[in-house]
Amino acid sequence: MIPVSVTVEGPTDTAIATRLLRHAGLPAGTVYPMGGKAKLDEKLSGFNNAARNAPWFVLRDLDQDAACAPALVQRLLPAPARGMHLRISVHQGESWLLADTERIATFLGVPVSLVPLEPDTLLNAKQALINLARRSPSRDVRAALVPSEGSTALVGKQYTSVIAHFTEGDWRPGVAARRSDSLARCIRALQTLRP
Known part of the structure; x- marks a missing residue:
């Protein structure tokens, strides 16, 4: 192939x-x-x-x-x-990650009820994902994904590597495609x- x-x-x-x-x-x-x-x-x-x-x-x-x-x-x-x-x-692209509601909720440590059910309607899915991370009880998740207080950055310092890790290991495209x-x-x- x-x-x-x-x-x-x-x-x-x-x-x-x-x-x-x-x-x-x-x-x-x-x-x-x-x-x-x-x-x-x-x-x-x-x-x-x-x-x-x-x-x-x-x-x-x-x-x-x-x-x-x-x-x-x-x-x-x-x-x-x-x-x-x-x-x-x-x-x-983050809207596609949010579409696997169960896995993204588990990954971030937040209730699945907080994950948007229609991610294609979100104009800024990246910000929605970061806002979910803000609500995570995990200090590591917040530190990796959320920009530091007072920072001009849009995402946390480890955003790319952490989201890539989720995408490659936990994300289920077939499940996400239903949403x-x-x-x-x-x-x-x-x-x-x-x-």
Whole structure:
């Protein structure tokens, strides 16, 4: 099976994308973290050219850049190559992590009743995740994920590594897809790459 090349905005998305490929039974090839959506968007046509000959999975957040995922895809890549799979997380990749309500609640040590039931409706899922971490009884969770008091940082110092650890080990994409239509669509698209 040909490895699937991956392009993402950043490190958290790297963990999500490679976990999704594993869930779909696909080998991950080279991963290209772009350091933000602006750089990803700028280089997308080049990745699309490469996708003429090999499979590519590009994962990007919708954020508030368009009214819906299909509108953003149409704007960014009106003519995708045969091997290109541009998928949009609504509104951020963290919404897909929150969609596995039981596992994220257990991981953070908070009641499952605090986890949003419709994560695709959250405009800032990353902030929702951090706010849940603030309520964790675990000092380690709070220290890792929540920015220090008075800090200008948006996330805690270990946010990326801790969220990657959760994503790779505890997160269940198939379960999460029941609460996230954008994730369910992504999984179905990736499954079309299997022989």
